[in-house]
Structures are given as structure tokens and as C-alpha cells.
Amino acid sequence: MIRTAREINERKLVEKLVPAKGFGQLWGLLATSYELQPDFVELDFLPALLELGAWDDRSWASRIELEKKLASLEGAVIFMQASRYAGRPRSPRLRLVPVVRNAGVLHAKVTLLIFENAVRLIVGSANLTRNGYRENREVAAVITASADSPAAGPLLEAAMEPLPGLFRHWWDAECQRLVDQARELLAQWPPGPSRGDSRWFVWSGAGQPLWQRFLALWPPDETVRRVRIVSPFWSDDASPLRRFAEELQRRHLLAQDSENLLHTEAAPAAAHADEDYLPALPAAYRQFAPGKPGPAFFAQAVDPRVPEQEVQIRDYLKTRPLHAKMVLFEGETTGLAYLGSANFTARGWGFVRDPSRANIEAGLVVRATGKQKHELAHLLPPAVGRRIPLDGKAGGTLATQEQTEPVRPWPAFIREILLSPRAEDAESLELTVRIADELLPSHWRIAIADHEGGLGQELYRSGAAQDTNSLSLAIEAGVLEQILREQQLLITWPQCPQGGFFPVNLAYTARQSLPLAVKSGGLQESQLIDYYQGKISWEELFPNPHGQPPGKDNGPDGNDRGKSQVDTSRICSYQVREFIEALRGLKEDLRAASRSIPAAMRLALLGEISPVSLARAVVKGVEATDSGKTPVAAGFQLVELIACLRAARNYRTSSRYQREWREFIDQATGRIEGLLAGLRGDHPEFFRNNSVFRRYEKTARRLPETSTS
Numbered sequence: 001m002i003r004t005a006r007e008i009n010e011r012k013l014v015e016k017l018v019p020a021k022g023f024g025q026l027w028g029l030l031a032t033s034y035e036l037q038p039d040f041v042e043l044d045f046l047p048a049l050l051e052l053g054a055w056d057d058r059s060w061a062s063r064i065e066l067e068k069k070l071a072s073l074e075g076a077v078i079f080m081q082a083s084r085y086a087g088r089p090r091s092p093r094l095r096l097v098p099v100v101r102n103a104g105v106l107h108a109k110v111t112l113l114i115f116e117n118a119v120r121l122i123v124g125s126a127n128l129t130r131n132g133y134r135e136n137r138e139v140a141a142v143i144t145a146s147a148d149s150p151a152a153g154p155l156l157e158a159a160m161e162p163l164p165g166l167f168r169h170w171w172d173a174e175c176q177r178l179v180d181q182a183r184e185l186l187a188q189w190p191p192g193p194s195r196g197d198s199r200w201f202v203w204s205g206a207g208q209p210l211w212q213r214f215l216a217l218w219p220p221d222e223t224v225r226r227v228r229i230v231s232p233f234w235s236d237d238a239s240p241l242r243r244f245a246e247e248l249q250r251r252h253l254l255a256q257d258s259e260n261l262l263h264t265e266a267a268p269a270a271a272h273a274d275e276d277y278l279p280a281l282p283a284a285y286r287q288f289a290p291g292k293p294g295p296a297f298f299a300q301a302v303d304p305r306v307p308e309q310e311v312q313i314r315d316y317l318k319t320r321p322l323h324a325k326m327v328l329f330e331g332e333t334t335g336l337a338y339l340g341s342a343n344f345t346a347r348g349w350g351f352v353r354d355p356s357r358a359n360i361e362a363g364l365v366v367r368a369t370g371k372q373k374h375e376l377a378h379l380l381p382p383a384v385g386r387r388i389p390l391d392g393k394a395g396g397t398l399a400t401q402e403q404t405e406p407v408r409p410w411p412a413f414i415r416e417i418l419l420s421p422r423a424e425d426a427e428s429l430e431l432t433v434r435i436a437d438e439l440l441p442s443h444w445r446i447a448i449a450d451h452e453g454g455l456g457q458e459l460y461r462s463g464a465a466q467d468t469n470s471l472s473l474a475i476e477a478g479v480l481e482q483i484l485r486e487q488q489l490l491i492t493w494p495q496c497p498q499g500g501f502f503p504v505n506l507a508y509t510a511r512q513s514l515p516l517a518v519k520s521g522g523l524q525e526s527q528l529i530d531y532y533q534g535k536i537s538w539e540e541l542f543p544n545p546h547g548q549p550p551g552k553d554n555g556p557d558g559n560d561r562g563k564s565q566v567d568t569s570r571i572c573s574y575q576v577r578e579f580i581e582a583l584r585g586l587k588e589d590l591r592a593a594s595r596s597i598p599a600a601m602r603l604a605l606l607g608e609i610s611p612v613s614l615a616r617a618v619v620k621g622v623e624a625t626d627s628g629k630t631p632v633a634a635g636f637q638l639v640e641l642i643a644c645l646r647a648a649r650n651y652r653t654s655s656r657y658q659r660e661w662r663e664f665i666d667q668a669t670g671r672i673e674g675l676l677a678g679l680r681g682d683h684p685e686f687f688r689n690n691s692v693f694r695r696y697e698k699t700a701r702r703l704p705e706t707s708t709s
Contacts, residue, residue, distance in 0.1 A: 014133045016122055016142045017048040017113075023146070024116025025597050026050065028074040028178040030163075031111040032362070034341070036080045036096070037129035041089045045128060046070075049113070061539035067091060068538060071511065071607065072600040074114075074181065075174045078128065079167055081106040082410045088503040092419065092487055092514065095505045097170045100412040101360070104205060107348065108362035109341045112160070112182065116597060118146040119156055119182045123201070123362050125325045125341055136323035137302065137381055139230075139339045141364045143201075150189035157186060159201040159362075166205060166360055169415055169436070174508040198367050204342065205360035209350025211244060214327065214338055215251070217365055222331040223255045224248065228380055230263040230302070230326040231344035238284040240344055240351045245290050245297070258295045262344075265322045266301035266384060267399030277301040277385045280399040289392035296389060299398065303384035325363075328376055335373035337366045409496040413439035417446075417489060419514070420507040422474075429480060429510055431459065431473040444493040446473075448482055455490060455499060457482075484514075523608060525617035529578050531609060532585035541609065575621075575629060579637050586611060587644055594651040598660040605668040611641045615672045619679060631683035632693050638676045639700050645669045 019026065026049065047053070050069040056062045070076060070093040082098035083105070089096070099106040109132075111122040124140025126132035143159075145152040160179050164171045200217065204210040218224065227248075234241075241262070248254035266277035279299040290297055304319035325343055329336040340363015342348040350358040368376055388398055415434040422428045433446070443462050450456035460473055475483070483489070483504055490499040506514055523541060530536045590611075593604030606612050618637045621629040645665055653661045680687045687693060 013122075013124075013126055013138065013140055014044060014048050016120075016140075017045065017111075018051065019049075019113075019115055020118070020144075022148075023118040023120075025600070026073060027114040027116060027181055027597050027599075029076040029078075029111070029113055030175065030178045031077070031128065032079045032106060032108045032360075033128040034081045034105065034107045034109065035084045035127040035129055035132075036078065036086075037127075037131075038087045038089045040130040040133065041078075041094070041128055042066075042091075044130065044133065046089070046091075046094075060542075061537075063090075064539045064542050067093065068603075070094060071603050072597070074597065074599045075178045075508065077175055077178065079106060079170065080128075082412070083407045085410070085501070085503070087501070088487055090487065092484065092504065092506040093511065095174070096503045097167075097416060097505070098410070098503065099167065099170065099360075100410060101205075103354075103357035104347050104359040107341050107343075107359040108203070108205075110159070110362045112178070114178060114182045114185070117185075118144060119185055120144045121156055121159055123159070123340060123364055125323050125339075131321070132323065135320065137304075137320050139324035139326055139379065141339060143364075145186060145189060145191075147189050150186075150191045153186040153189055153191045155199055155201055156182065159203075162203045162206075166203065172508075177508075200365045201362070202338075202340070202365055203360070203362050204350055204355075205358055206356050209352075209355045209358060210338075210342055210361060210363075211240075211247070211349045211351060214336070214365060215247065215253075217367060218253060218329060218336050219331070219334055220251075220253075222334055223258075224253050224329045224331055225255050225258050226328075226330040227254070227258060227260040228263060228326070228328040228330075228377075229261070229344050230322075230324055230328075230381060231348075232265045232322045232324075233343040233345060233348075234262075234264070234282055234285070235345040235351075236282045236284055238282070238288045240346050240349055241285075241288065241297070242290070243351050244349075245294070249294060254295055256295055260295055260297045261387065262297065262299040262390075263302050263322075263381060263383060264299055266304045266319075269385070269399070277304065278399040279385070279388055285390060286398055287392055288390050290390070296391070298387040298389050300383045300387045301385050303382045305384070322381065324381060326379060328380065330373065330377070333369050333373070335368045335376040337368075337376045337379065338363050339366075339379065340364060409500060411444070411491045411493055411496070411500065411502060412436065413441060413444070413493070414491065414502060417502055417504050418507045419480075419483070419504060419510055420472075421510050426509075429475070429514070431471075431475055431483075431504075432507065433460070433471040433473065435469050435471065437469050441493045441495070444491065447490045447492070447499070448479070449486065449488075449490045449499075449501070455492070459489070523613060523617060525575075525614065525621050526578075528609065528614045528617060529582040532582035532589065532614075533578070534585055538609065576633055576636065579640075583640065583644060586614070586641075587648070590644070590648045591651050594648065594653040594661055598657055598664075601657065601661055601664050605645075605664045606671070610668065611645060612668050612671050615641050615675050619675050622679070622683075631679055631686045635676060635679055635687065635693055636696070638672055638679070639697050641672055642669055642676075643700055643703065645672070 029049070046066060050066070052062070052065060052069065070091050076093060077095045077097065079097045079099050082100045085098050109124055109126055113120045121143045122140055124138060126136070126138040126140055132138060143152045143155055145156055160182060163179060164176070202210065202213055245254070262279070264279040264281055267280040269276060269278045279301040281299060285299070302322045304321065306318055306320050325340060327338045340361060342359070342361040342363060346352055347359045348361060352358055366376065413436050415436055418432045419429045420432040422430045445458060445462070446460040447458045448456040457479070460471065488501045488503050491502050492499040527541055531538065531541055589604055593601050604610055615638055618634050622631050622634045645668055649662055649665050
């Protein structure tokens with residue numbers, strides 16, 4: 001029973017997403033889920049993980065802050081079961097990968113979080129949905145390793161090792177980069193001498209079935225006295241339970257007088273005045289009876305009522321659905337527990353002829369002895385009502401479990417759709433469609449949905465037989481804007497002529513070229529200078545495409561209050577003075593980035609708000625006929641930006657990321673040098689060898705790197 005507020009808070013799964021003190025900045029995220037609720041991920045999961053506090057989805061500033069945080073990650077990837085796709089979170093920087101298998105489904109619920117100073121993994125029964133994290137009765141294990149607590153390192157290694165094979169059709173450099181970073185951290189924290197394994201991370205869906213792996217961890221010379229199976233869903237024919245019981249008896253592991261209990265979802269027992277709830281099982285369990293002679297099995301409902309202590313409301317009537325999955329064996333001295341994603345079904349526990357046709361499941365197996373054995377029993381949910389014997393006569397004392405909903409069609413011939421940089425112009429994007437060519441239908445199409453969700457503008461129609469596993473589709477600016485807004489495309493094929501939605505992801509190599517806001521269209525020099533001078537915030541650089549941002553008034557009494565009524569925007573000397581005053585803020589921005597993780601470094605040096613972005617805006621100012629900027633003034637600004645980058649090479653940074661910092665500095669310097677070379681080529685008359693500018697440039701480049709402008 002929950003007794004204290006502290007115990008209640010410790011049981012809140014969403015709180016486990018919030019990084020503990022000392023974890024440092026989040027480096028990346030890799031997760032799997034059977035279902036995913038886009039609103040939950042946007043409004044609850046990501047704000048908690050990224051420490052956004054009171055995040056307001058109605059606020060444009062909050063939306064931009066979320067994009068900034070995601071842009072500062074090295075990667076964020078979520079694999080989910082394709083047939084359960086119901087839309088994607090709005091940020092294209094979160095890569096959502098629908099997974100299709102020949103048989104079985106992706107049912108594992110794993111979240112791997114890589115921080116600067118810690119690696120955390122959450123495994124259990126909860127999907128990435130509000131019900132999973134806020135409403136259902138779930139079970140989860142939180143495994144963390146850090147320099148201060150390195151013991152879980154080998155367990156985390158075991159959890160990561162099978163990932164590339166399980167997701168081989170979708171595994172790429174971004175996924176591998178996340179796992180490599182986690183391993184690099186774990187390698188720095190030796191776990192110390194082993195005291196003997198007592199916890200095992202188990203994946204299923206390939207190799208040895210889950211039920212065999214579980215039984216192999218039970219001591220062969222000890223008898224099982226109690227079996228507890230917690231599952232909300234069960235196979236329709238009861239064969240997994242029958243085979244499990246038979247195998248235990250064949251191995252002489254199950255005592256004849258053992259207590260064997262199925263914990264099931266509760267169904268209201270309106271027709272039974274003496275009890276409130278009945279256990280819910282498929283109809284076949286009404287006739288189920290173990291072989292004779294043999295131990296008896298019973299079923300009992302898990303109490304769905306929410307304790308008053310959790311909500312602090314007397315007579316609170318809301319109930320909580322069961323979604324936890326757990327199996328517990330207890331002997332005289334040993335306890336063995338599985339907790340994870342696997343329902344006690346044929347595909348969940350691998351009671352199938354071909355193990356590769358089982359679901360992809362993930363869980364933790366824990367073995368305990370002595371006093372610790374009794375702690376495993378505390379994981380069991382509270383039961384309600386009487387125990388119903390499964391003796392072939394259960395009849396009306398069992399409630400019939402409802403059938404699951406039908407599976408929606410899915411275009412399994414498409415692996416993934418990505419926005420990728422064009423080969424001839426890395427700053428422009430195109431659509432890359434990765435295809436499983438062996439599954440291609442006779443004909444299919446890709447289109448943008450219209451306002452009613454039907455077929456809109458067609459982007460691709462299949463023609464003759466294809467022998468490629470990838471398509472590259474050029475897209476116009478207006479189409480790109482639509483794709484960025486909708487972030488999913490409509491696919492039609494013979495099995496689904498009306499079309500089904502498929503998510504669009506952003507290739508890792510395109511993260512720098514994607515604007516933080518759909519209609520930002522590139523920032524102007526004056527905007528970037530105002531930002532670096534501290535006159536406007538990051539969020540104010542990206543106006544709401546649906547109207548003015550909250551709290552920002554561009555009228556004569558708003559943002560222009562206190563400014564001179566003289567238009568100085570086309571006076572070159574004023575432009576240069578404003579630029580010089582902005583350099584201090586730019587240096588402070590870079591100094592802060594130098595102490596961050598590589599993705600944040602890259603964003604500050606090469607992203608939409610960076611010296612490179614400012615340099616591009618400066619050059620555009622020369623091309624604009626009404627700007628008043630001369631090529632010489634622009635050249636001066638570019639040289640000063642290069643000088644800032646030279647000085648930034650020596651900023652104090654983490655020894656772990658010093659190489660990356662200098663690589664990004666070199667990339668940024670190279671791009672601005674390229675802009676300066678282009679400026680010279682377009683306006684040679686201003687940059688002759690004996691010109692004042694060339695003498696200034698030579699002097700500036702001879703200054704030591706530690707100097708400041």
C-alpha cells in the first residue's frame with residue numbers, strides 16, 4: 001500500500017525522465033514502443049526529458065524552445081510498431097521509425113537516455129502514451145550508470161548489444177552514434193569486480209525463446225512453490241499456459257502443491273452481488289484444466305481502484321487499467337521475476353515453432369535469494385475478489401476478454417521517408433524514399449494530403465519495375481513548406497487505394513540546413529545583430545507564422561519604442577558600428593557553446609543563429625540594392641567574424657569534446673572564407689592587392705589567435 005507522498009512520487013514513471021543532479025546535458029535519445037501518442041510525446045515526454053518546465057503548447061515561444069533543445073541533441077530516434085502509427089510529433093528533429101516484421105510485432109518498450117555524465121535505460125510495459133505514463137497500472141525498471149554508480153554498466157551493454165541486428169533495416173549512423181556514445185561513457189566507469197549475475201536484460205524476437213531463457217535461469221535443484229503471472233492480454237487458445245505448465249512438470253520444477261495464480265484485468269461483476277470484479281480471460285480459459293495429476297491453477301483480478309492517497313480525494317471512483325506484464329517464481333530460497341513488455345501470449349513469450357516469428361519484446365529478469373527474495377513479491381499488483389479455479393468448470397465465474405481491434409494496412413515496401421540534403425547543394429533538401437524492393441506492389445503513389453485528408457498534390461507515381469532500394473525526389477520550396485508543416489505523406493497501393501499516412505523524418509545530415517520555424521526563410525543581418533546585442537531573445541527571432549508572437553508589438557509604440565526616428569538601416573557606418581557592438585554577444589554565445597555537447601557546439605557555430613548565418617546575411621546585404629552596404633564593409637565584417645572564430649579555438653572546453661569543437665570551428669571558418677573569396681571574385685575592384693582593405697586584412701590575420709576584435 002502507498003503510504004507517503006514520497007512513495008507516490010517515486011512511482012510516477014514520467015519523473016524518471018527528468019535528469020538527476022549531476023547527469024549534465026542530454027546527449028541523445030533512442031527508444032522503442034508498440035504505440036506512440038504524438039500529443040503525449042510533445043506535451044509531456046519531451047518537456048520532462050528536456051527540462052522545459054511549464055511548457056505551453058499554445059505558446060510559439062515554447063515551440064521554438066523545444067526545437068532549439070532538440071536541435072542541440074546528437075540524435076533522437078524512436079522505433080514503433082508500424083501498424084499502430086497514428087500520427088507523429090510535430091518536430092521533424094525527432095525521428096519516428098515505423099517497424100514492420102514478417103511475423104510478430106515490435107512490442108518492446110525501451111527508452112535509452114544518454115547524458116553527459118550518465119546513461120539511463122527504462123524498460124517495462126509502458127508505451128509512449130499518456131495512458132502508459134500517467135493512467136495505467138504498469139511495471140518498469142530504471143537502470144542507471146554513472147561515474148559514482150557504475151555497477152549497472154554490463155547490464156546496459158547487454159541491453160544495447162542486440163539493437164543493430166533487431167533493427168537492421170532501419171539502423172544507420174545516427175542510431176550507431178548514440179549507442180557508441182553510451183558505450184564510450186560506460187567504458188570510463190569500470191563496474192568493479194563481479195559479485196555474480198543477479199539481473200539479466202532479455203530481448204526476444206530472435207534466437208532462444210523468452211520462456212526458455214527464463215526457465216534456464218531458475219536453479220535446477222530447487223522446486224518452484226509459487227507461480228504468479230501478471231498479464232492484461234492472453235492467447236485465445238490458452239496454449240501458452242498449458243505448454244508452460246507441462247514444461248515445468250517435465251523438468252520436475254513445479255511442486256504438486258504449488259500455488260499458481262494468473263493476475264488478470266478486472267471486469268465489473270454486476271451480476272454477482274457478493275463481489276465487485278471478476279478476472280477477465282479469453283473464452284478458452286473457461287474450459288482450461290491442467291493435466292492430472294498436477295498442480296492447480298487459479299485466476300484473480302487485479303484491483304483496478306486508484307488508492308485515495310494517490311489523488312488525495314475521498315471516495316475517488318476512477319479505475320486504472322492493468323497493463324503491467326510480470327512473471328514471478330518463488331521457491332524456498334530463490335525468487336525469479338521477469339518484468340517487461342511481453343504479455344503471456346504465444347508470440348509474447350515465444351511459444352511458436354520459429355522463434356524469429358515471435359514479437360520483439362524486452363524485459364529484465366531478476367533473481368534474488370534470502371531476504372531479498374521477498375522484495376520481488378512487492379512488485380505484484382494488489383488483487384481483488386476471489387480466486388477462480390481453472391479446473392474446466394470456471395464457466396460464468398470468468399469474464400470474457402474483449403477481442404483486439406483489427407490491424408490497419410501498412411505500406412511495408414517503404415522503409416523510411418527522409419528529407420535529405422541534395423548532392424549538388426547541401427543547403428537544399430530533397431525527399432529520399434528508402435524501399436524494400438522485394439515487397440514492392442504493382443503500383444503505388446506518394447502524395448500530399450489535401451485539407452480533408454484525401455489525395456492532394458502527387459509527388460511520385462510508380463512506373464516500370466524498379467531495381468533500386470532508394471528514390472530521390474526533387475521538391476519545390478512551396479512543397480517543402482507543406483511537408484514541413486504536415487510531416488507525413490499519403491501513400492496509396494492496391495491493398496489501400498484510399499491511402500495511408502507515412503511519417504517524414506529529417507536525415508541527420510540535414511539538421512543544420514533545416515530552419516527552426518517553417519516560414520523563417522533565413523534570418524536577416526539586423527535580426528542576428530539584435531540577438532547578439534541582447535535586444536531580442538532567441539524565440540523572438542522566429543515570428544509565429546499564424547500571427548505576431550505573444551508579447552511582441554511591432555507597432556510604433558511597441559518594438560521600436562526608444563529608437564531614433566531617423567532611418568539608419570542604409571547608412572553603412574551605422575551598420576558597421578552595430579555589427580562591432582554585436583561581436584561581444586557573439587563571443588559570449590560561442591564561449592557558452594564551447595562548454596556544451598557537440599550538437600550544441602555545431603548549432604552555435606554552423607546553425608541558423610551562428611557566425612556562418614550572420615556571414616551569409618552580410619553578403620546578401622551587398623547584393624540587395626537598397627541596403628547601402630558596400631563590398632568593403634562586408635569584407636571587413638567577414639574578416640572580423642573569422643578573427644572571432646580564431647580566438648574561439650582556444651576557449652576552454654571539455655577535454656572529451658575538444659576535437660569536435662575545433663573541427664566545427666574549422667568548418668565555420670572555411671565557410672566564411674568561402675564567402676569572402678566569393679565577395680572578392682564578384683567585386684575585384686574593391687579588393688586589389690594595394691587597397692586599404694587588403695592591408696587591414698593582412699594585419700588582422702597576423703594577430704595572435706588569443707586576441708579579440
